[in-house]
Amino acid sequence: MIHGKILLFTAAIITAFSPISGCSKKDSGGGQVVTPPKPDDDDDEDPKETDVVFWLTNPDKTSLFKKQNVSLKFESPNTQFSTIEVNDATTYQTIDGFGYTLTGGSATHINKLQDATKDALLKELFKADDTNIGVSYLRISIGASDLSASTFTYDDVPAGQTDINLENFSIDKEKTDLIPVLKKIIALYPEIKILGSPWTAPVWMKDNGAFKGGSLKAEYYQAYANYFVKYIQA
Known part of the structure; x- marks a missing residue:
């Protein structure tokens, strides 16, 4: 049993x-954009100090569900779209997992x-x-x-x-x-x-x-x- x-x-x-925490903003079609880094080929490198952890799979299979040891970069391009600010101090429903x-x-x-x-x-x-x-x-x-x-x-x-x-x-x-x-x-x-x-x-x-x-x-x-x-x- x-x-x-x-x-x-x-x-x-x-x-x-994938578990991602500590992000204060999201992309709404042109606000903050997450730029995927190049696959990390150095498995011996110590993980970068960051509160964002992610695993990457590339279409060309150069990275297959591989944990990345580089910092996730955020860019703010100049577009007509508004940036959404997430107020993490206000909470509503809970998530089981x-x-x-x-x-x-x-x-x-x-x-x-x-x-x-x-x-x-x-x-x-x-x-x-x-x-x-x-x-x-x-x-x-x-x-x-x-x-x-x-x-x-x-x-x-x-x-x-x-x-x-x-x-x-x-x-x-x-x-x-x-x-x-x-x-x-x-x-x-x-x-x-x-x-x-x-x-x-x-x-x-x-x-x-x-x-x-x-x-x-x-x-x-x-x-x-x-x-x-x-x-x-x-």
């Missing part, structure tokens, strides 16, 4: 962010890495300290997503059959890749929040009997609710 906070949503979107989606495909690729490389990657992504990103929110699919190697739910039965009591419920397909990666992540960041998001209900609960499209039949509302309970308990 994986111990962690899991939130269930039937539809959700999480956008990936920032993060990514961990798909089954991603977990498979991560697990194919050598142990040392895998541990280094997960540490950089999820360790919450001054030198790593410290992702605080993670979205995972309940069953297969569109980026999984195959289509499945946690209660699949032969065509024409049903399983209202969920006797065939099983998360065994996640035990090869997703669950081992999740356990490593939680060990690095025990406070991480996990959002569980289903791509589809079991096809025997749907009016089109298919993974793609269709709607949940009303007679299976309770069975689908129980499906989520079993997911959390598993």
